[in-house]
Amino acid sequence: MNGTPSPHAHAPQGAGYEVVKLDSVRKVYGGSKNQVAALDGVTIGLPRGSFTAVMGPSGSGKSTFLHCAAGLDRPTSGTVLLDGVDLSPLGEKELTKLRRERIGFIFQAFNLLPALNVVENVTLPLRLAGRRPKRAEVDEVIERVGLSARRGNRPGELSGGQQQRVAIARALITKPAVIFGDEPTGALDTYTAREVLTLLREAVQWAGQTIVMVTHDPMAAAHADRVLFLADGRIVSALDRPTADQVAERMTHLGAWGNEPAAAPGAAPHGRGARR
Ligand SMILES: Nc1ncnc2c1ncn2[C@@H]1O[C@H](COP(=O)(O)OP(=O)(O)OP(=O)(O)O)[C@@H](O)[C@H]1O
Numbered sequence: 001m002n003g004t005p006s007p008h009a010h011a012p013q014g015a016g017y018e019v020v021k022l023d024s025v026r027k028v029y030g031g032s033k034n035q036v037a038a039l040d041g042v043t044i045g046l047p048r049g050s051f052t053a054v055m056g057p058s059g060s061g062k063s064t065f066l067h068c069a070a071g072l073d074r075p076t077s078g079t080v081l082l083d084g085v086d087l088s089p090l091g092e093k094e095l096t097k098l099r100r101e102r103i104g105f106i107f108q109a110f111n112l113l114p115a116l117n118v119v120e121n122v123t124l125p126l127r128l129a130g131r132r133p134k135r136a137e138v139d140e141v142i143e144r145v146g147l148s149a150r151r152g153n154r155p156g157e158l159s160g161g162q163q164q165r166v167a168i169a170r171a172l173i174t175k176p177a178v179i180f181g182d183e184p185t186g187a188l189d190t191y192t193a194r195e196v197l198t199l200l201r202e203a204v205q206w207a208g209q210t211i212v213m214v215t216h217d218p219m220a221a222a223h224a225d226r227v228l229f230l231a232d233g234r235i236v237s238a239l240d241r242p243t244a245d246q247v248a249e250r251m252t253h254l255g256a257w258g259n260e261p262a263a264a265p266g267a268a269p270h271g272r273g274a275r276r
């Protein structure tokens, strides 16, 4: 990680290269009588080095979008290309391998191993992939997330924000093609959430990292380059270089916060107060 985009052996380089590509992706749940189209024809490309937030009312398909894009779930129809690889013909074993080698995940609940210390948690994905952690790279990523003084601590000895920074370091260490976050700041207070989001923003800048993050929080979404709005399984709009107020206003228009009278932009719920 030296300021230039990280190398990906299988990927063609070049500006505007779309690391994640969904084409006419549909995901239908349920049987013939109670079918729900969780995704209803989604076509989108996400360029390398971009930070995308995905927003929308509850049930609009955000998690389904993330799961299909990350190869955790299979579309009913349509195609997903991840770093140039078509996921549809891959079997479970190949998908697992691809996720391990090319994708990083950050969850709301951190998902660290409680018995392992910071260094061990961060290097786990490398060791699972049979790769030997390089001391200098491990040191650098731990320093980037500001945890050099906490290398030997276990998750239970760290604050929520520190734990999420361990999870970010763990996601970054493999230099994945893309990092997917499902509400990565959902369990953090506003101040800590902002620190974590700034760190993600920096990873986009320093490592050319591509990040896709589902969030309910307009303040979180405002850290992204672009916000995609989902409603009823479709991408209904997008905002580039968003402000929190613009995002909140758009969400209010989508009816995302129930049937209360439309709140003034900025008066919309933030952080932990936002409805899930
Ligand atoms: N395994 C499943 N079986 C049946 N229906 C499902 C399943 N998973 C999701 N759905 C339905 O698909 C739709 C989209 O769900 P999804 O979880 O993607 O929404 P979401 O936007 O992530 O919502 P939230 O903000 O509440 O997390 C919903 O109507 C949901 O009930």
Ligand SMILES: [Mg+2]
Pocket: 062, 063, 064
């Ligand atoms: Mg969800």
